[in-house]
Amino acid sequence: xxxxxxxxxxxxxxxxxxxxxxxxxxxxxxxxxxxxxxxxxxxxxxxxxxxxxxxxxxxxxxxxxxxxxxxxxxxxxxxxxxxxxxxxxxxxxxxxxx
Numbered sequence: 001x002x003x004x005x006x007x008x009x010x011x012x013x014x015x016x017x018x019x020x021x022x023x024x025x026x027x028x029x030x031x032x033x034x035x036x037x038x039x040x041x042x043x044x045x046x047x048x049x050x051x052x053x054x055x056x057x058x059x060x061x062x063x064x065x066x067x068x069x070x071x072x073x074x075x076x077x078x079x080x081x082x083x084x085x086x087x088x089x090x091x092x093x094x095x096x097x098x
Contacts, residue, residue: 008051012036019054025077031058032073 013019019035026032038052055073057064066072 007034007053010034010036016042016054021056029060031061032056032077033058 010022011020013036016037016039019037021033021035023031023033033056035054035056036051038049038054040047040049040052043049055070057066057073057076
């Protein structure tokens with residue numbers, strides 16, 4: 001719950017096209033960032049998610065062009081990380097998917 005409160009407090013841009021990114025993981029030129037606000041902030045009524053964020057992956061400062069979900073990013077981290085990093089990825093998976 002602490003991680004959720006922290007993410008809600010992050011600054012957000014004026015629209016999904018003008019997001020403010022927050023780096024949540026960085027190692028060896030590879031970054032995972034969350035852009036806020038996400039597109040689901042534009043929905044109407046009960047479907048609206050005011051704290052929605054867009055997950056993004058970057059390599060050496062350049063966004064990797066792929067549709068990224070939280071699952072996509074976790075899978076990529078699990079594939080690319082060394083064995084000693086996997087415990088951190090497992091903890092991140094629990095925080096992101098809870």
